[in-house]
Each structure stands twice: as structure tokens, then as C-alpha cells.
Amino acid sequence: MLAKSYPYYLANKAVYANEDLDVTDKYSGDVATRVALADAKVIDEAIAAADASQEALRKMAPYERQAILNHCVKRFEERFEEMALALCIEAGKPIKDARGEVGRLIDTFRVAAEEAVRMNGEVMNLEVAPRARGYSGMYKRVPIGPCSFISPFNFPLNLAAHKIAPALAVGCPFVLKPASRTPIGALIIGEILAETDLPEGAFSILPCSRDGADLFTTDDRLKLLSFTGSPDVGWDLKARAGKKPVVLELGGNAACIVDEDTDDLDDAIERIIFGAFYQSGQSCIGVQRIMVHESLYDRFKADFIKKVADLKMGDPKDEATFIGPMISLSEANRLKGWIDEAQELGGDLLAGGEQDGAMLQATVLENVPPHAQLNTEEAFGPAAILSSFSDFDAALAQVNDSKFGLQAGIFTKDIYKIQKAWDELEVGGVVIGDVPSWRVDNMPYGGVKDSGVGREGIKFAMEDMTELRLLVIRDKNR
Template sequence: MHEVVNPFDLQPIGSVPTADWETVDGYLAKAYALYRDRSQWKKPHERAAILHRAMEIMKERRDHLAFQVANEGGKPLVDARVEVDRAINGMELCIHEIGALKGTEIPMGLTAAGDGRTAWTTREPIGVVVAVSAFNHPLNLIVHQVAPAVATGCPVLVKPASDTPLSCFEFISILHEAGLEEDWARAVAPPRDASEKMVTDPRVAFFSFIGSAGVGWGLRSKLAPGARCALEHGGVAPVIVDATADLDKAVPSLTKGGFYHSGQVCVSVQRVFAHSSIVDDLAAGMTEAAKALKVGNAIHEDTECGPLIRPKEVDRVAEWIEEARSGGAQILCGGEKLSDTTYAPTVLLNPAPDATISRNEVFGPAVCIYSYDDVDAAIAQANSLDVAFQAAVFTNDLGGAMHAYRNLDASAVMVNDHTAFRTDWMPFAGLKTSGHGVGGIPYTMHEMTIEKMIVIKA
């Protein structure tokens, strides 16, 4: 059994069964056999009914699921409840999108060669899906990876993060309770070598990965020929705050975007480029807001920033901030470990552009503010890294907003909102080394199907 602990006090809270390669191989064999036997495929209304029943079970257990997210992942209860609500909504999105899984008519009379023929396409499940997930949204990420597979009719095996497997195993159990046979969806907790064998097995048609870039790109290079994949890694999200920005609105938004889940979000606000005329006011406002955040055990109602997922991550964040301090950055607040598992929300002013925290995803409670005079120079610095995901601009100038939108390297630019904004139906994609493919439930369901054409000669 694999033991799970609360990341704040490191006390055991549960366990999940481990699976060796022989077990995983058996699950893959059954999943592949289900896919190859078309008589076993579930009809759209059957898939929709299972997802609907599972959604209703989740609604009934909302409080329990939220507490579990907080308890195993360290996400404050107020945010954990939002995560569960999003997961429930994600189930509804999957049900709705089943009706959108349709093909198109292909015009055949455009040349003499095609004349006399009728053609159209339909969509079919791609095959066995294997998903590997991350710790920071232990229920909603699983819903994003598993529910689309169920909705499209793909058998699925999912490996949750080793720190946060309880929510995943419970979600799979809820699907079974809702009527999905066990061989259609399995949660597994294998060791690293068995995990890699599972991902790269030739029976796998689609690989869904959420986690670090090094692991994701490495696994992609080892996929079996023909396997498709979607990779979601992280970024070092940039924000432009120009001289016209409304700081009364920008400060709380940036504070939420930077310190939500203690910064352990792939599009968390990390680099804020503020015009020199307002940088001092913005920095003072964010410093005051960060100092006011309550740090503690995520299962407590008044906690606003929980622990980092592991003590070694606290040590890493501390090292990065000390390096920035030694390099000339001003530490406006925080800058210290509060315990072995928590770090104080930290605001840094003008760390060196080549500091580790300026160039790498911190995944911790730290926001860097940089002063600029030339917006194009700020955008160039924002674009200087090998990662690109979501970005933002705070401005009351439409021209400034459009200039930032056109010139920032990003798959999405938020105007007067923080970089971590997301709805579960919008496209969500990392560029450069930040990912491959497009997430978001409708887009994932599209990726998990193939378009198949029939051509009839009259």
C-alpha cells in the first residue's frame, strides 16, 4: 500500500493500493480487448447516463471531496470547494459535448473525379487512453483527463500524483458506482519503471500528461509509433501593468493569481512588469496584501495559503529567494520559511533577469515585480524564456491591451485579470516547452477521437 500524508503536518491520512507491472499489464490487456471488440463499445446515451449518475454522486459528496482535496493536496478549503464545483461542472460539460461528437459532409462533386459520390465523416474513440496527472488539482485534473475518455468511449488507465492519489481513486470508484464496469476505467499507483512501461506500451493510443516538462517531453520521446499525446507543463507567467492600470483592481487580482494554492499552479502569476510611474504603489499594495494572507493547514476554514506539497519544495523556494536577495533583489515581505512545510508569501522587487526565480517556474508563494520604462523592452524580457503559457496585461488603454496581446508569447492573454484565470471549456495550451496539444474538455474529447470517412459511389 502507498501511504498518503497531509502536507502541512505530515500525518498519515489514507492509503491506496500499489500496482506492479503484472497488474498494470493485465489492466491494459482488458482495456485493449474492450476497445478491439466493437460489440462492447458503449453507446452515447449509455456514456451520458453513467457520467450523469457520477455527477449526482459528486454533488452529494461535495463537502467530503473538498475536504479530501484540502487534506491531501494542501489547497485551502475555500479553493478546494471551488475545485470540486469545477469538477462537477466538468462532468456536465462532458455530457453536453457527447452531442457535439459529430462529423461533417465532404463535398465530392468539386471535380469530375469525385462526381457521383457522397461522403461524410463520423467520430470514433481513438483507443486506450493512459493519463498521468499532477498533484495541484487532485480531483479536477483527473476529471479533465478521465471523464473525456469515458465520454468518448475510450478505456482509460490513470496514474495520479503519488502525493495526492486519494481523490483520483475515489473518482474512479464513483464512476464504477455509477455503472461503468471496472475494466473501462482504472486508477493505478505503479512504481516509476512500471509507469513508464504503461505509458509507452504499444496498446496505448493516447497519452495525457500533466506535470513537469522534463518528465513529459521525455515520455513523449518514448511513445509507441502512432500514439498521440497531450502534454501540459508549466510556465513563468508574465503580467504587464501599464501606467493607466487601475491598481485598486490589479492588486487583489494579482495577489490571488500569485498566491492561490501557494503559487503551485502552472499559470500562476510570477513575473509582474510594472511601469516605473506606478511600480512603487503596486509593490506597496501587493506587499500589504501578501502580509495579510493567513498561512496554515489547508483543512482549516481561515487558511488562505496552505503548505507546499513536500518539505524539499520549501527548501528549494528558500534557496531561489536567497539567491535573488544576494543578487540585489529587494524582499518586500516574506522571504522566510515559516516551518518545514510552509513558506511565507513573498514579494520581490527587481530581481536580476538572470536569477533562477526570474527564469524558472517557482511553483511556490513568490511574486517578482520588475520596473520598466519601455513596454517593448518589458515584453521582450517576458518573451525571453523557453516557456510560454498564459499571460496578462492590466491597462485602461485599449491600444496598450492590443499591443500586449499581439506581442506577448502566450496561448492566451488576459486583460485586467490574472494569468491563472481559466474556465474548463476554453482552450488551455502551453507553447514552446510548456506543453503540446490543447486542453479544455471539448478539445480533449476531440483529441480522444478519430474522424472516419465513408465514400459512397452512387
């Protein structure tokens, strides 16, 4: 069960405000808890506190920042089941997926703790021409300053962690706006951070309305904006962010290719079912477009549809549940409309397609025309499209025929095809022998085209949150 109410965190301190945000149990629809809601005045105070704290945070030794991150790891492990249940309730995430996310949260903070003492510079040879004789150089990384973070509803713990943990590792104060539908996970992280001796103002975690959140984007005291969410919102924020660097982790409609030399089709089917339908398909790297070589298509289709039909849909607290509710009725209605549109345009429904409130069955279609929204947009729900191909190069072109470019998965053993896919696919990452939905938390993660700009993954986020500072020394005796 969740607590009766949760505070926001302003300059490291819990604040129970009068204006509350209702957080619902996404399966029952009942109000599960209430959360303190910050207004523009509070956000301004948080930014001022972050600005004031940056010198003290910068002066913390790397081992001190590492100790704080390790404290978080310990406390996450101690509160593992509590955090998993909170995720299950506030996000409607099946309990097995919720436990998986808590495990990834721990991994993310553990990697950040390791990287906190590894942030190095480099000594440079500057004697590349006669005029540089006697000059040597070196550079180091310094914290960029106060950071603004906006995290999404689908991974309320780990995608907030991918902003918080690297910021702590490099010594950047931050203000975080968690998704209003799923703020509890971030607030529990705040509760644990409040147990540490971070300088006052080092962090604020503030659920708030969109109207009150403009300062997260426009305030010049914030030196970096990192946003994870929808493309429309992300690109608008970037346009209004001013001079500060912006990192955007946005949407996708990820494709997966099953080539003719795939020798373990059962394994490919199991992985693609997971990639398409885990946590009800609400993942930006969820498998949406499945392309199977014509020599394997009929067998793949028959076995895939049978297994999809057997997926258990229901209460996410049930250990056997694979498909839980979508985040809201409106999101389920949107995706159901796209499924209906795909059929009206000539697509054939192979499995699922039925809706019950926010619950939507795992759905598979084929013969969906290229211009259908289910093909061109991000489904962000339990729906996938099957198609066949005869030519590998044509399949690569089909993957690229998208405004998105986050990750792609390919089942093949041909090293030349692997190399060609890596060279030609317009995506941030290519995964061989598995689905594009696979991610481990230290790898560079991000996309191209409408899928965003910049990379997460602890070391890579730390680079974004730091600036290079050069030192040049002249030896006049040389």
C-alpha cells in the same frame, strides 16, 4: 477524516493489495491513510482489460455515456465536503481552494456530459474539380482507443477529471496513474465510476511507483498518452512513447502586465495576489512575473506588499487560511534556495522569504536579475517578482523572454494593445483584465515552447481522443 485505507481500481473493481503507499497530511506530516499500490503486473492487466473493453465502450450510445457522466456529477455534489476535506488533507490545499476545486470537478464532468451528445462530423463538398464530379464525402469522429493518463499532485481532482471526463464522453477506455503524493481524489472518482454500468475494463486507476509505471508510456496497446506535470518528465515520456500521440500540459512562469491605463488598481492588486499565492502558488499558471508601468509602480508596490504581508498562513483546514504548506519539505527547500539565490544576485526582498518546514511565506522580490532561477524557471510556490516598464512593446518582449509559454495576463483597456498582445505573445492563452491563473474548464488550455503540446478543455481533449474517419460516395449517374 480520510478512510483508513483505499483500494486501487483494476478493470472497474476495487482491489485492496498488500503493498501500501503512505499518504501524509501535508500540514501535520502525519500519515493520514494508506493506499493500495499497483505493480507492473497489475498495470499490464489493466491495459489488457482496457484493450478488451474498447469495442463495448465504443458501441455505447452517446446518451448512455452522458448518463454515466451525469451520475458522477450527482455523486460529486452529494460528497462535496468529503472530497474537499480529502483535498485539504492530502494536498495541504486551504479548504476554500479545495472547495473551489471540487466545484470545478463538477463543472468539468457537467460540460463533458453536454459534449458527449454533440460530437459531430461534417458533410463535405468534394466537387472541387471536374474529376470529382459525382463524389460526395462526410466524416465522423471515432474513439482513438485505450488511453494512458498521468495526473499531477496540485489539482488531484480536476486535472484527473480533465482526462477522465472527455475519455468517457467519447468512449475511450483508460488507465490512470494519479500522483503518488495525492492519489485520494482520483480514487474517489474511481469509487463513483464503479457504481455505474461501464463495460468491464473501461477504467483502471492505479497508484504506483515510477519504476512500475513504464507501461503507461511504452505499451503499444495504449493509443494516446496525456500527461500533466513537470517539463523534464513530460518531454522524456514523449521521447519514449513510440507511435502514440502525446498531450503534454507542463510548466510555466506566467507573467502579468499592469499597463498605465489601468483604472482600478485595487482590483488588479487583489487579482494578482490571488493569482500569485492561491494554493501556495502551486499552479502552473500562477503569477510569477509581475510587470507594472512605471507611472503606477510605486503605488502598486506599496499596496501590494501590504496586502501580501496580511495573508494568513497556517492550517489549511482553517477557513481563514490563505497560505498552506507546500506539497513537501523538499519542494519548500528548493524554492527557498531560489529566493536566497535571487537575493545573493542582487534582488531585494520586499515581503516574506521565511520558511518553517514545508510552510513558506508569500514572498515578493524586485530587482531580480534575468538569469536568476526565480526568473527563468517555474517557481511552483508562493514567490513572485515585481518589475517596472515604460514601453508596452518592451513588456511584451519581456514576457516572451522565457522558455515557457502557457498563459499571460494583461490589465489594459486599449483594444490595440490587446490585439497586439494576442498577436505577439508566445503563449497558449492571453487573459485581459485578469490574471493568467484564470481558467474555466471548457476553454482550450495548454501551452507552447517548454509548456507543452496539445490542448485540454473538454471539447479539445475529445478531439485528441478521437480520430477522423472519412466516407466517400460516388454517384456514377452524375
